[in-house]
Amino acid sequence: MPGAGVLPMPVDNYLLLSLAxxxxxxVGVLTRxxxxxxxxxxxxxxNAVNINLVAFSRYWGSVDGQIFAIFIITxxxxxxxxxxxxxxxxxxxxxxxxxDEMDMLKx
Amino acid sequence: xxxxxxxxxxxxxxxxxxxxxxxxxxxxxxRRNIIHSAVxxxxxxxxxxxxxxxxxxxxxxxxxxxxxxxxxxxxFVFVIMLVNxxxxxxxxxxxxxxxxxxxxAFVLTAQLLIAFWVGxxxxxxxxxxAMDPKNTEAVGQALFQRYMLPFEIASILLxxxxxxxxxxxxxxx
Numbered sequence: 001m002p003g004a005g006v007l008p009m010p011v012d013n014y015l016l017l018s019l020a021x022x023x024x025x026x027v028g029v030l031t032r033x034x035x036x037x038x039x040x041x042x043x044x045x046x047n048a049v050n051i052n053l054v055a056f057s058r059y060w061g062s063v064d065g066q067i068f069a070i071f072i073i074t075x076x077x078x079x080x081x082x083x084x085x086x087x088x089x090x091x092x093x094x095x096x097x098x099x100d101e102m103d104m105l106k107x
Numbered sequence: 108x109x110x111x112x113x114x115x116x117x118x119x120x121x122x123x124x125x126x127x128x129x130x131x132x133x134x135x136x137x138r139r140n141i142i143h144s145a146v147x148x149x150x151x152x153x154x155x156x157x158x159x160x161x162x163x164x165x166x167x168x169x170x171x172x173x174x175x176x177x178x179x180x181x182x183f184v185f186v187i188m189l190v191n192x193x194x195x196x197x198x199x200x201x202x203x204x205x206x207x208x209x210x211x212a213f214v215l216t217a218q219l220l221i222a223f224w225v226g227x228x229x230x231x232x233x234x235x236x237a238m239d240p241k242n243t244e245a246v247g248q249a250l251f252q253r254y255m256l257p258f259e260i261a262s263i264l265l266x267x268x269x270x271x272x273x274x275x276x277x278x279x280x
Contacts, residue, residue: 061236
Protein backbone atom coordinates (compact mmCIF):
# COMPACT_ATOMS: atom_id res chain seq x y z
CA MET A 1 0.00 0.00 0.00
CA PRO A 2 1.45 3.39 -0.94
CA GLY A 3 2.21 5.92 1.77
CA ALA A 4 0.13 8.85 2.85
CA GLY A 5 0.81 11.41 0.15
CA VAL A 6 1.39 9.11 -2.80
CA LEU A 7 -1.24 8.42 -5.39
CA PRO A 8 -0.49 5.25 -7.41
CA MET A 9 -0.67 7.36 -10.56
CA PRO A 10 -1.45 11.03 -11.24
CA VAL A 11 -5.17 11.77 -11.43
CA ASP A 12 -4.70 12.63 -15.12
CA ASN A 13 -4.11 9.01 -16.04
CA TYR A 14 -7.35 7.90 -14.41
CA LEU A 15 -9.26 10.69 -16.14
CA LEU A 16 -7.84 9.68 -19.53
CA LEU A 17 -8.69 6.01 -18.94
CA SER A 18 -12.20 7.02 -17.94
CA LEU A 19 -12.48 9.20 -21.05
CA ALA A 20 -11.37 6.34 -23.30
CA UNK A 21 -13.92 3.92 -21.81
CA UNK A 22 -16.63 6.59 -22.04
CA UNK A 23 -15.86 7.21 -25.72
CA UNK A 24 -15.99 3.51 -26.55
CA UNK A 25 -19.29 3.26 -24.72
CA UNK A 26 -20.75 6.20 -26.64
CA VAL A 27 -19.71 4.63 -29.95
CA GLY A 28 -21.35 1.39 -28.86
CA VAL A 29 -24.63 3.06 -27.94
CA LEU A 30 -24.79 5.09 -31.15
CA THR A 31 -23.74 2.51 -33.73
CA ARG A 32 -24.91 -0.94 -32.67
CA UNK A 33 -28.31 -2.28 -33.71
CA UNK A 34 -28.69 -4.86 -30.98
CA UNK A 35 -30.44 -3.43 -27.93
CA UNK A 36 -28.59 -5.72 -25.53
CA UNK A 37 -25.20 -4.48 -26.75
CA UNK A 38 -26.46 -0.90 -26.42
CA UNK A 39 -27.42 -1.65 -22.83
CA UNK A 40 -24.01 -3.16 -22.16
CA UNK A 41 -22.40 -0.03 -23.60
CA UNK A 42 -24.43 2.04 -21.14
CA UNK A 43 -23.06 -0.13 -18.33
CA UNK A 44 -19.59 0.62 -19.70
CA UNK A 45 -20.27 4.36 -19.56
CA UNK A 46 -21.45 4.12 -15.94
CA ASN A 47 -18.32 2.17 -15.16
CA ALA A 48 -16.16 4.90 -16.71
CA VAL A 49 -17.84 7.45 -14.46
CA ASN A 50 -17.10 5.28 -11.43
CA ILE A 51 -13.37 5.33 -12.21
CA ASN A 52 -13.45 9.14 -12.10
CA LEU A 53 -15.30 9.18 -8.79
CA VAL A 54 -13.00 6.67 -7.12
CA ALA A 55 -9.86 8.39 -8.42
CA PHE A 56 -10.92 11.72 -6.95
CA SER A 57 -12.11 10.03 -3.78
CA ARG A 58 -8.60 8.64 -3.37
CA TYR A 59 -7.12 12.01 -4.20
CA TRP A 60 -9.07 13.87 -1.54
CA GLY A 61 -8.67 11.09 0.99
CA SER A 62 -12.42 10.83 1.58
CA VAL A 63 -14.88 8.01 0.94
CA ASP A 64 -17.66 10.26 -0.40
CA GLY A 65 -16.80 9.48 -4.01
CA GLN A 66 -16.90 5.78 -3.28
CA ILE A 67 -20.36 6.13 -1.72
CA PHE A 68 -21.49 7.86 -4.89
CA ALA A 69 -19.99 5.03 -6.95
CA ILE A 70 -21.94 2.50 -4.87
CA PHE A 71 -25.16 4.39 -5.64
CA ILE A 72 -24.26 4.38 -9.33
CA ILE A 73 -23.77 0.60 -9.21
CA THR A 74 -27.19 0.31 -7.52
CA UNK A 75 -28.73 2.36 -10.30
CA UNK A 76 -26.99 0.24 -12.91
CA UNK A 77 -28.44 -2.91 -11.37
CA UNK A 78 -31.96 -1.48 -11.26
CA UNK A 79 -31.67 -0.18 -14.80
CA UNK A 80 -30.36 -3.50 -16.12
CA UNK A 81 -33.17 -5.45 -14.44
CA UNK A 82 -35.95 -3.24 -15.82
CA UNK A 83 -34.42 -2.86 -19.27
CA UNK A 84 -33.82 -6.58 -19.68
CA UNK A 85 -37.42 -7.20 -18.60
CA UNK A 86 -38.59 -4.78 -21.28
CA UNK A 87 -36.35 -6.46 -23.86
CA UNK A 88 -37.76 -9.88 -22.96
CA UNK A 89 -41.34 -8.64 -23.20
CA UNK A 90 -40.59 -6.98 -26.52
CA UNK A 91 -38.88 -10.07 -27.89
CA UNK A 92 -41.88 -12.17 -26.92
CA UNK A 93 -44.21 -9.90 -28.89
CA UNK A 94 -42.13 -8.91 -31.91
CA UNK A 95 -39.39 -11.56 -32.21
CA UNK A 96 -36.60 -9.00 -32.53
CA UNK A 97 -33.98 -7.28 -30.40
CA UNK A 98 -32.85 -4.81 -33.05
CA UNK A 99 -33.26 -1.14 -32.23
CA ASP A 100 -34.19 -0.03 -35.75
CA GLU A 101 -37.02 -2.56 -35.96
CA MET A 102 -38.65 -1.16 -32.83
CA ASP A 103 -40.66 1.36 -34.81
CA MET A 104 -44.26 0.82 -33.76
CA LEU A 105 -44.58 4.45 -32.67
CA LYS A 106 -43.27 5.68 -36.03
CA UNK A 107 -45.63 6.57 -38.87
CA UNK B 108 3.32 15.04 -11.58
CA UNK B 109 2.48 15.00 -7.89
CA UNK B 110 5.18 15.18 -5.21
CA UNK B 111 6.72 11.85 -4.40
CA UNK B 112 6.88 9.23 -7.11
CA UNK B 113 4.96 5.98 -6.92
CA UNK B 114 6.82 2.72 -7.18
CA UNK B 115 7.23 1.39 -10.74
CA UNK B 116 5.21 -1.76 -10.07
CA UNK B 117 2.04 0.24 -9.37
CA UNK B 118 2.37 2.16 -12.62
CA UNK B 119 3.00 -1.07 -14.53
CA UNK B 120 -0.10 -2.57 -12.91
CA UNK B 121 -2.09 0.52 -13.80
CA UNK B 122 -1.08 0.30 -17.44
CA UNK B 123 -1.86 -3.42 -17.59
CA UNK B 124 -5.33 -2.88 -16.11
CA UNK B 125 -5.99 0.17 -18.28
CA UNK B 126 -4.93 -1.61 -21.46
CA UNK B 127 -7.06 -4.61 -20.54
CA UNK B 128 -10.08 -2.41 -19.85
CA UNK B 129 -9.87 -0.36 -23.04
CA UNK B 130 -8.97 -3.27 -25.33
CA UNK B 131 -11.80 -5.47 -24.14
CA UNK B 132 -14.20 -2.50 -24.27
CA UNK B 133 -13.33 -2.02 -27.94
CA UNK B 134 -13.75 -5.74 -28.55
CA UNK B 135 -17.09 -5.66 -26.74
CA UNK B 136 -18.44 -2.99 -29.06
CA UNK B 137 -17.18 -4.66 -32.26
CA ARG B 138 -17.93 -8.36 -31.71
CA ARG B 139 -20.66 -9.99 -33.76
CA ASN B 140 -21.66 -12.60 -31.19
CA ILE B 141 -23.45 -11.03 -28.21
CA ILE B 142 -22.11 -13.65 -25.80
CA HIS B 143 -18.58 -12.64 -26.77
CA SER B 144 -19.54 -9.01 -26.13
CA ALA B 145 -20.78 -9.96 -22.67
CA VAL B 146 -17.57 -11.84 -21.87
CA UNK B 147 -15.44 -8.88 -22.96
CA UNK B 148 -17.57 -6.56 -20.84
CA UNK B 149 -16.87 -8.85 -17.89
CA UNK B 150 -13.14 -8.50 -18.61
CA UNK B 151 -13.47 -4.71 -18.66
CA UNK B 152 -15.34 -4.73 -15.36
CA UNK B 153 -12.72 -6.96 -13.75
CA UNK B 154 -9.91 -4.69 -14.96
CA UNK B 155 -11.80 -1.73 -13.50
CA UNK B 156 -12.09 -3.63 -10.25
CA UNK B 157 -8.30 -3.96 -10.26
CA UNK B 158 -8.00 -0.21 -10.68
CA UNK B 159 -10.37 0.30 -7.74
CA UNK B 160 -8.14 -1.92 -5.65
CA UNK B 161 -5.13 0.11 -6.69
CA UNK B 162 -6.96 3.25 -5.56
CA UNK B 163 -7.44 1.73 -2.08
CA UNK B 164 -11.18 1.31 -2.55
CA UNK B 165 -11.27 -2.26 -1.30
CA UNK B 166 -14.98 -2.35 -0.52
CA UNK B 167 -15.86 -1.07 -3.97
CA UNK B 168 -13.50 -3.64 -5.48
CA UNK B 169 -15.50 -6.46 -3.90
CA UNK B 170 -18.82 -4.81 -4.71
CA UNK B 171 -17.75 -4.45 -8.33
CA UNK B 172 -16.92 -8.15 -8.62
CA UNK B 173 -19.88 -9.55 -6.67
CA UNK B 174 -22.55 -7.19 -7.92
CA UNK B 175 -21.45 -6.24 -11.42
CA UNK B 176 -19.70 -9.36 -12.60
CA UNK B 177 -21.62 -11.83 -10.48
CA UNK B 178 -25.04 -10.21 -10.60
CA UNK B 179 -25.68 -7.88 -13.50
CA UNK B 180 -23.63 -9.77 -16.07
CA UNK B 181 -25.26 -13.10 -15.18
CA UNK B 182 -28.60 -11.37 -15.79
CA PHE B 183 -27.32 -10.19 -19.17
CA VAL B 184 -26.10 -13.66 -20.14
CA PHE B 185 -29.45 -15.18 -19.14
CA VAL B 186 -31.38 -12.72 -21.31
CA ILE B 187 -28.97 -13.25 -24.22
CA MET B 188 -29.69 -16.96 -24.00
CA LEU B 189 -33.44 -16.37 -23.90
CA VAL B 190 -33.52 -14.27 -27.07
CA ASN B 191 -32.41 -16.16 -30.12
CA UNK B 192 -28.82 -15.85 -31.13
CA UNK B 193 -28.49 -17.78 -34.37
CA UNK B 194 -30.63 -15.48 -36.48
CA UNK B 195 -29.05 -12.24 -35.32
CA UNK B 196 -25.55 -13.55 -36.02
CA UNK B 197 -26.09 -13.19 -39.75
CA UNK B 198 -27.62 -9.73 -39.66
CA UNK B 199 -25.87 -6.41 -40.14
CA UNK B 200 -24.52 -5.45 -36.76
CA UNK B 201 -24.28 -1.68 -37.16
CA UNK B 202 -27.11 0.66 -37.96
CA UNK B 203 -27.40 2.97 -40.95
CA UNK B 204 -26.25 6.14 -39.24
CA UNK B 205 -23.01 4.57 -38.06
CA UNK B 206 -20.74 7.05 -39.87
CA UNK B 207 -22.65 10.07 -38.55
CA UNK B 208 -22.60 8.47 -35.11
CA UNK B 209 -18.87 7.84 -35.37
CA UNK B 210 -18.20 11.46 -36.30
CA UNK B 211 -20.42 12.64 -33.43
CA ALA B 212 -18.64 10.40 -30.95
CA PHE B 213 -15.30 11.63 -32.24
CA VAL B 214 -16.37 15.26 -31.84
CA LEU B 215 -17.60 14.54 -28.30
CA THR B 216 -14.32 12.84 -27.42
CA ALA B 217 -12.29 15.70 -28.91
CA GLN B 218 -14.37 18.18 -26.92
CA LEU B 219 -13.75 16.28 -23.70
CA LEU B 220 -10.03 16.04 -24.51
CA ILE B 221 -9.86 19.80 -25.06
CA ALA B 222 -11.69 20.39 -21.79
CA PHE B 223 -9.26 18.04 -20.09
CA TRP B 224 -6.31 19.81 -21.66
CA VAL B 225 -7.54 23.27 -20.67
CA GLY B 226 -8.48 22.23 -17.13
CA UNK B 227 -5.33 20.24 -16.62
CA UNK B 228 -3.42 23.05 -14.92
CA UNK B 229 -6.01 23.26 -12.18
CA UNK B 230 -5.83 19.50 -11.69
CA UNK B 231 -2.22 19.79 -10.60
CA UNK B 232 -3.21 20.21 -6.99
CA UNK B 233 -0.23 18.72 -5.23
CA UNK B 234 -0.08 15.61 -3.14
CA UNK B 235 -3.03 13.39 -2.47
CA UNK B 236 -4.33 13.21 1.07
CA ALA B 237 -4.05 10.13 3.21
CA MET B 238 -6.87 7.62 2.91
CA ASP B 239 -8.43 5.89 5.89
CA PRO B 240 -6.72 2.48 5.97
CA LYS B 241 -9.94 0.82 7.20
CA ASN B 242 -11.80 1.37 3.97
CA THR B 243 -14.82 -0.91 4.55
CA GLU B 244 -15.38 0.56 8.01
CA ALA B 245 -15.18 4.11 6.66
CA VAL B 246 -17.63 3.31 3.85
CA GLY B 247 -20.04 1.71 6.30
CA GLN B 248 -19.88 4.68 8.65
CA ALA B 249 -20.49 7.15 5.85
CA LEU B 250 -23.27 5.05 4.32
CA PHE B 251 -25.21 4.60 7.55
CA GLN B 252 -24.64 8.03 9.05
CA ARG B 253 -24.23 10.85 6.58
CA TYR B 254 -25.82 9.08 3.60
CA MET B 255 -28.66 7.34 5.43
CA LEU B 256 -31.48 8.97 3.46
CA PRO B 257 -29.94 8.33 0.01
CA PHE B 258 -29.33 4.75 1.14
CA GLU B 259 -33.00 4.26 1.97
CA ILE B 260 -34.06 5.93 -1.28
CA ALA B 261 -31.78 3.51 -3.14
CA SER B 262 -33.46 0.57 -1.43
CA ILE B 263 -36.88 1.88 -2.52
CA LEU B 264 -35.49 2.26 -6.04
CA LEU B 265 -34.37 -1.37 -5.99
CA UNK B 266 -37.81 -2.48 -4.76
CA UNK B 267 -39.51 -0.55 -7.57
CA UNK B 268 -37.08 -1.97 -10.12
CA UNK B 269 -37.71 -5.50 -8.85
CA UNK B 270 -41.48 -5.12 -9.12
CA UNK B 271 -41.07 -3.52 -12.54
CA UNK B 272 -38.86 -6.33 -13.80
CA UNK B 273 -41.29 -8.99 -12.58
CA UNK B 274 -44.26 -7.24 -14.19
CA UNK B 275 -42.35 -6.76 -17.46
CA UNK B 276 -41.21 -10.35 -17.66
CA UNK B 277 -44.62 -11.83 -16.84
CA UNK B 278 -46.30 -13.57 -19.72
CA UNK B 279 -49.64 -11.81 -19.40
CA UNK B 280 -49.93 -8.49 -17.57
